[in-house]
Amino acid sequence: MDKHTIEAFVHAQVMAWNAGDKAAFFNAYREVAPNELTIEYVGRGPAADGWAVLEGMWSQQSAKIEIEEVAAIVNGNEAACHNRNKIRGTDKAIETLELYRFDDGGRLHVRYFIPQP
Amino acid sequence: MTTLDRKAIERFMRAQVTAWNAHDRAGFLALYREMAPQSLEIEYVGRDDRQDGWFVIEEMWDKHNLQITLDVVVTVVNGNEAAIHHRNCIVGTDAAIESIETYRFEPGRLAVRYFLKPPGTEGLDLNRFRGLAIDGA
Numbered sequence: 678m679d680k681h682t683i684e685a686f687v688h689a690q691v692m693a694w695n696a697g698d699k700a701a702f703f704n705a706y707r708e709v710a711p712n713e714l715t716i717e718y719v720g721r722g723p724a725a726d727g728w729a730v731l732e733g734m735w736s737q738q739s740a741k742i743e744i745e746e747v748a749a750i751v752n753g754n755e756a757a758c759h760n761r762n763k764i765r766g767t768d769k770a771i772e773t774l775e776l777y778r779f780d781d782g783g784r785l786h787v788r789y790f791i792p793q794p
Numbered sequence: 795m796t797t798l799d800r801k802a803i804e805r806f807m808r809a810q811v812t813a814w815n816a817h818d819r820a821g822f823l824a825l826y827r828e829m830a831p832q833s834l835e836i837e838y839v840g841r842d843d844r845q846d847g848w849f850v851i852e853e854m855w856d857k858h859n860l861q862i863t864l865d866v867v868v869t870v871v872n873g874n875e876a877a878i879h880h881r882n883c884i885v886g887t888d889a890a891i892e893s894i895e896t897y898r899f900e901p902g903r904l905a906v907r908y909f910l911k912p913p914g915t916e917g918l919d920l921n922r923f924r925g926l927a928i929d930g931a
Contacts, residue, residue, distance in 0.1 A: 718872070719872040719873055719875050719877075720872030720873025720874070720875065721872070721873070747867070747879070748867075748879060748892050748894065748911070750892060750893075750894055750909040750910065750911040752838070752839040752840030752841075752909050752910065753839055753840025753841070754840070755839050755840065755909070756909075757839075757877075757894035757896075757909035758894075759867065759868060759879040759894060772868045772870070773870070774868065774870050774877035774878075774879060774894060776877075776896070790870040790872050790875070790876075790877040790896075791870065791872065792870050793871075793872065
């Protein structure tokens with residue numbers, strides 16, 4: 678997958694999230710991961726089926742969180758992102774570092790680093 | 795390091811930045827030797843010019859320590875891994891190389907992966923910087 682496609686995905690998912698556009702959010706993932714999506718919360722066990730994780734994340738968090746893109750770096754077929762997940766109505770934010778590896782055959786593997794209390 | 799606890803990883807992450815910015819080469823390399831006595835791997839993501847980790851880290855110091863100061867944006871430790879966002883500020887300029895780096899600690903072993911984003915500054919010779927050089931240096 679080329680750099681521009683990866684960059685477009687990284688920005689599109691954030692735009693869709695912030696717009697509350699569930700269809701666009703999932704479409705962004707389906708376009709780059711038609712055959713497999715896995716998501717791992719680093720340090721909390723193996724990667725899981727990404728579609729179920731995304732559904733849960735959307736239903737539980739989309740109304741509460743607005744994402745600010747702090748940095749996005751695309752190298753080769755991977756992206757690393759620093760996102761600031763701002764909790765709406767508060768001054769609080771959760772800083773996440775997120776890795777996206779785009780493998781041949783329409784497969785995407787995501788790893789989230791999330792601060793623990 | 796036989797036990798991979800969060801505090802030890804956090805200490806390493808802080809101490810390596812402190813040593814780098816203090817130009818303490820011996821202290822910097824000692825930190826890596828303590829965490830990775832058996833194996834150190836360093837990968838510049840997206841580049842296939844993989845070399846021995848000790849060679850990379852020593853060369854990185856020798857080429858870049860006086861050129862770059864580190865500004866930590868955020869560090870996250872989860873399990874036996876850490877991820878960090880650095881601004882690698884180029885001394886004497888307003889430019890910085892953004893890096894997001896991951897560190898996986900296993901007993902006696904450390905695997906590091908660097909994601910690097912070059913500054914948008916015009917006229918900057920990227921061949922000066924390992925991991926950004928067009929010629930692979």
